[in-house]
Amino acid sequence: GAGVSQSPSNKVTEKGKDVELRCDPISGHTALYWYRQSLGQGLEFLIYFQGNSAPDKSGLPSDRFSAERTGGSVSTLTIQRTQQEDSAVYLCASSLVLRFGYTFGSGTRLTVV
Amino acid sequence: AQKVTQAQTEISVVEKEDVTLDCVYETRDTTYYLFWYKQPPSGELVFLIRRNSFDEQNEISGRYSWNFQKSTSSFNFTITASQVVDSAVYFCALSEEGGYGGATNKLIFGTGTLLAVQP
Numbered sequence: 001g002a003g004v005s006q007s008p009s010n011k012v013t014e015k016g017k018d019v020e021l022r023c024d025p026i027s028g029h030t031a032l033y034w035y036r037q038s039l040g041q042g043l044e045f046l047i048y049f050q051g052n053s054a055p056d057k058s059g060l061p062s063d064r065f066s067a068e069r070t071g072g073s074v075s076t077l078t079i080q081r082t083q084q085e086d087s088a089v090y091l092c093a094s095s096l097v098l099r100f101g102y103t104f105g106s107g108t109r110l111t112v113v
Numbered sequence: 114a115q116k117v118t119q120a121q122t123e124i125s126v127v128e129k130e131d132v133t134l135d136c137v138y139e140t141r142d143t144t145y146y147l148f149w150y151k152q153p154p155s156g157e158l159v160f161l162i163r164r165n166s167f168d169e170q171n172e173i174s175g176r177y178s179w180n181f182q183k184s185t186s187s188f189n190f191t192i193t194a195s196q197v198v199d200s201a202v203y204f205c206a207l208s209e210e211g212g213y214g215g216a217t218n219k220l221i222f223g224t225g226t227l228l229a230v231q232p
Contacts, residue, residue, distance in 0.1 A: 042223060
């Protein structure tokens with residue numbers, strides 16, 4: 001696609017429920033990143049994919065968080081048993097090569113009530 | 114370890130003033146990339162500039178200019194003749210060279226500087 005697409009744009013969920021956030025990167029971009037931005041905070045790295053593999057998962061905050069990428073394209077970030085502290089904007093970015101920079105999606109705003 | 118520090122949490126200026134946003138970084142790599150992103154109230158992250166560690170030339174793009182100084186590990190951003198539309202949070206970020214043909218594993222962001230330009 002023309003840009004990085006994320007869905008849903010907004011998600012309200014009850015504490016304890018599981019949620020899935022989707023990222024559709026720019027076609028052909030081999031690298032995909034997930035970040036989290038809590039209210040008034042900077043961006044926190046979560047996970048990086050190169051193709052379908054994830055060489056860096058160091059930012060995932062707990063084992064309730066997982067992500068996968070299939071076909072070298074779409075990625076899904078799953079949060080199990082959501083907690084109120086999971087409320088944040090989850091941003092996805094993709095890149096072909098670093099010298100061309102990263103393109104970010106518009107994010108999914110997750111609210112856990 | 115990688116680290117990006119944006120010491121200015123908030124800056125408020127009056128339209129037409131010049132303003133400089135500071136960014137100091139830490140890295141052990143000799144090859145790295147520095148970025149500035151703008152996040153307006155709408156929330157999307159807008160790419161402004163990327164600079165690699167071997168290019169210390171300053172860059173100017175319209176009212177925007179960037180001063181990269183390896184000696185002080187700084188990559189400062191200046192907006193000349195600020196406008197209300199410049200109001201946003203500005204993030205500085207660092208990425209180290211890695212494998213995979215140049216794409217590395219992550220951007221490390223500073224905490225951002227909120228710029229408010231008053232009319």
